[in-house]
Amino acid sequence: xxxxxxxxxxxxxxxxxxxxxCTYQTSGFNGLFWYQQHAGEAPTFLSYNVLDGLExxxxxxxxxxxxxxxxxxxxxxxxxxxxASYLCAVRDGDYKLSFGAGTTVTVRA
Amino acid sequence: xxxxxxTPRHLVMGMTNKKSLKCEQxxxxxxxxxxxxxxxxxxxxxxxxxxxxxTENNSVPSRFSPECPNSxxxxxxxxxxxxxxxxxxxxxxxxxxxxAYEQYFGPGTRLTVT
Numbered sequence: 549x550x551x552x553x554x555x556x557x558x559x560x561x562x563x564x565x566x567x568x569x570c571t572y573q574t575s576g577f578n579g580l581f582w583y584q585q586h587a588g589e590a591p592t593f594l595s596y597n598v599l600d601g602l603e604x605x606x607x608x609x610x611x612x613x614x615x616x617x618x619x620x621x622x623x624x625x626x627x628x629x630x631x632a633s634y635l636c637a638v639r640d641g642d643y644k645l646s647f648g649a650g651t652t653v654t655v656r657a
Numbered sequence: 658x659x660x661x662x663x664t665p666r667h668l669v670m671g672m673t674n675k676k677s678l679k680c681e682q683x684x685x686x687x688x689x690x691x692x693x694x695x696x697x698x699x700x701x702x703x704x705x706x707x708x709x710x711x712t713e714n715n716s717v718p719s720r721f722s723p724e725c726p727n728s729x730x731x732x733x734x735x736x737x738x739x740x741x742x743x744x745x746x747x748x749x750x751x752x753x754x755x756x757a758y759e760q761y762f763g764p765g766t767r768l769t770v771t
Contacts, residue, residue: 635700644705645702
């Protein structure tokens with residue numbers, strides 16, 4: 549089975565940086581993913597890490613350390629539209645994704 | 658707009674009712690998924706279909722019955738549900754099982770069982 553932990557809520561100010569941590573304990577590992585989900589909407593794919601290190605995509609970056617079972621999603625230059633839930637997910641085996649409960653990020657003016 | 662649509666968006670049903678959720682994807686994908694999302698809980702994978710064949714049933718109670726008539730359509734038939742089945746039901750698709758990280762989700766059906 550999978551155990552994926554991430555904080556429940558985070559609050560930050562517009563223009564600031566926020567880091568969402570995710571730790572996982574899995575029987576197998578084949579990639580870690582981050583999804584964004586706005587209230588009442590579908591989750592949308594943000595990033596994918598399978599090797600250790602940092603993946604940067606615009607204002608968003610994702611980091612992975614497989615030896616530590618740890619990842620983070622970094623959101624820079626926060627905008628109001630970044631207020632959403634951020635889901636950490638681990639792929640175990642060929643295709644099954646196991647999700648964390650999500651971190652609700654609130655951006656304040 | 659992700660290319661995956663779900664109907665209805667909201668559904669209220671009694672425990673003795675029978676209803677169906679519909680999912681359609683316009684992306685030419687071959688794999689489709691049903692997930693359950695309860696408040697403050699992780700997304701739970703329920704069923705996986707690949708090329709219309711069911712490849713995963715994640716210990717889901719028989720009161721949930723999936724149907725995949727073709728690669729573009731996926732249904733979830735509901736009968737004699739319980740109040741704890743109230744949740745957001747999400748459909749997703751991907752090109753195939755190997756590229757499952759690129760899953761495209763529909764907006765979900767908010768189900769309330771009374």
